[in-house]
Amino acid sequence: MFLKKVTLLKEKIQTFNLYPFSIPAIKSLDEIKIDRNVTFFVGENGSGKSTLLEAIADKCGFNTAGGGRNNSYDVYETDSELSQFIRLSWMPKVTNGFFLRAESFYHFATHIDEVDENGFKDYGGKSLLQQSHGESFLSLFLNRFNGEAIYLLDEPEAALSPARQLTLLKIIHDLETQGDSQFIIATHSPILLGYPEADIYSFDNGEISKINYEDTDHYSITKYFLENRKRFLHELFKEDE
Incomplete structure (x- = not known):
């Protein structure tokens, strides 16, 4: 691992009443220890x-609209206000x-x-x-991602079918097990969250806390829906009856 800890420099923040410092999970943050690849x-x-x-990406010098340190382009205001108030160890x-x-x-x-x-x-020899959309994501993962690097992914499942999400898990595994x-990853995908031995931090309930895979809403809601689809939908729609 490279990034070991993210610390919020609370003493430098003048007010927690303005965004993004007003977000409950951010307001309660002291530090996050990164113990897993x-x-x-x-x-x-x-x-x-x-x-x-996004703040971590900005602090790393990556383009916050997407890219690495050498991808310079303007889309909209991309400076992260929060990045000025975090320290990366x-x-x-x-x-x-x-x-x-x-x-x-x-x-991008x-x-x-x-x-x-x-x-x-x-990018696989072909314009993205x-x-x-899904093919371009995989081209990026397969061709640009390589060793001795940190990868910050914000909802990568957005363009990926379930099968392609499994492909992404294999790519992550191949790179991660090399040790460099x-x-x-910020995600809503119960498939990606199933990656073995990963740490999961929940931002719900006004704090940032480590949580087990089976305790995430992503797992429990998906599991219940798949096992009880008719009952689930009946309960969901009965208010309209």
């Missing part, structure tokens, strides 16, 4: 998981890596089309814009 952030929409991941520090932001991946792909001069060698790749 694969770490997941989970929580409801607006819980702060993507906000913190490394051992050793790495500069190689990538921040995947699913919602702005199209802008357009940027690569504009600057690529080597026949998209880092000439592939489906680290992943921090």
